[in-house]
Amino acid sequence: MVLTKQQKILAFTLTLLTFVMGTSEFVIVGLLSEVAQDLNVSIAAAGTLVSGFAIAYAVGTPLLTGWVSRFPKYPLMLILIGFFILGNVVSALTSSFNVLLTARILTAAASGVLTALAMTIASDTMPAAKRSSVIALIFAGFTIANVLGVPLGTFIGQLGSWHLTFWATAALGLVAFIISLFVLPKLKSSGGSSIKQQLVLFKDPKILIAFFIPTFSIAGTYAIYTYIAPILEGELGIASHSVGLVLLVYGVFSIGSNFLAW
Numbered sequence: 001m002v003l004t005k006q007q008k009i010l011a012f013t014l015t016l017l018t019f020v021m022g023t024s025e026f027v028i029v030g031l032l033s034e035v036a037q038d039l040n041v042s043i044a045a046a047g048t049l050v051s052g053f054a055i056a057y058a059v060g061t062p063l064l065t066g067w068v069s070r071f072p073k074y075p076l077m078l079i080l081i082g083f084f085i086l087g088n089v090v091s092a093l094t095s096s097f098n099v100l101l102t103a104r105i106l107t108a109a110a111s112g113v114l115t116a117l118a119m120t121i122a123s124d125t126m127p128a129a130k131r132s133s134v135i136a137l138i139f140a141g142f143t144i145a146n147v148l149g150v151p152l153g154t155f156i157g158q159l160g161s162w163h164l165t166f167w168a169t170a171a172l173g174l175v176a177f178i179i180s181l182f183v184l185p186k187l188k189s190s191g192g193s194s195i196k197q198q199l200v201l202f203k204d205p206k207i208l209i210a211f212f213i214p215t216f217s218i219a220g221t222y223a224i225y226t227y228i229a230p231i232l233e234g235e236l237g238i239a240s241h242s243v244g245l246v247l248l249v250y251g252v253f254s255i256g257s258n259f260l261a262w
Contacts, residue, residue: 003130006183010125011134013183014118015141017081017176021111022145023153024088024169025053028104030154030247031162032229033240038162039097043230046097049104050226056105061112068113074186077117081180083110085173092166125185147251154229154244 003011028035028049036046068076087107094100118138126134157165224231232238232246 003126003134007126007130007134009183010185011122011137013176013179014122014138015144016179017114017118018138018141019145019149020141020169020172020176021084021114022142023149023172024084024107024166025057025111025142026146026150027153027157027165027169028053029226030150030229030243031157031165032227033233034157034162035100039095039100041097043227047226049101050222052101053104053108054222056108057112060109061116064109064113065116072186073117073121074184077114077121077180077184078177080110080114080117081173081177083107084114085170085177088166088170088173092163092170121185143251143255146254147248150251151244151248154247158240158244 032043032046032049035041035049036043039046084107087103087110090103091100091107094103119135122134122138123131153165153168156168228247228250229240229243232243233240238246
């Protein structure tokens with residue numbers, strides 16, 4: 001079965017949204033040294049901008065998704081994209097570490113729910129034969145963010161200022177918002193599921209194994225990736241202006257490993 005033109009545009013829009021969110025989430029790793037120096041904090045303290053985002057994303061997504069699932073998806077998606085843009089604008093404007101951390105947490109909360117809603121919308125609107133491939137494409141937005149968004153955002157931040165990078169992600173969020181106004185389907189609420197109902201799933205050992213395998217593998221990866229810029233600059237002697245290129249190569253190899261897994 002072939003996707004209609006409208007379904008293709010919707011799939012592109014949702015993929016663009018995950019690309020923008022992925023860029024906003026990961027781009028800080030390439031600018032950690034610049035942020036730490038500018039805000040007069042240690043590299044370790046600046047790393048909490050990544051861990052704070054991750055914790056807010058991991059904890060907030062199931063809690064907030066369960067709570068907001070009772071609301072119609074169309075206005076909910078637009079409101080959350082608005083919060084995402086606001087979080088990036090505040091990040092771009094601030095010179096306070098605490099305000100930046102708060103803005104990152106706000107952005108993470110919005111991003112987590114947006115990701116869950118994007119998957120739900122794809123599942124509800126795409127034909128069964130194409131559903132899995134479209135969902136895989138939407139998730140690929142995060143991988144594309146690692147390949148293109150993070151290196152480009154790092155380059156922008158090092159060329160001008162890390163504030164400029166967040167202005168760029170806010171602008172991309174605005175583009176996604178405008179397209180979403182016209183493309184997102186006006187679906188009704190599908191009914192909510194309580195946190196208790198979600199937690200019951202963890203009684204199944206298979207689900208626990210499926211949960212913890214990627215959790216620990218991804219945690220191990222990002223324990224290094226978070227501090228990749230200081231490691232490259234301080235330990236390997238790589239110039240700051242070359243960090244973006246290294247991140248680009250890292251992203252390309254990430255995509256290559258995905259193809260090998262297929």
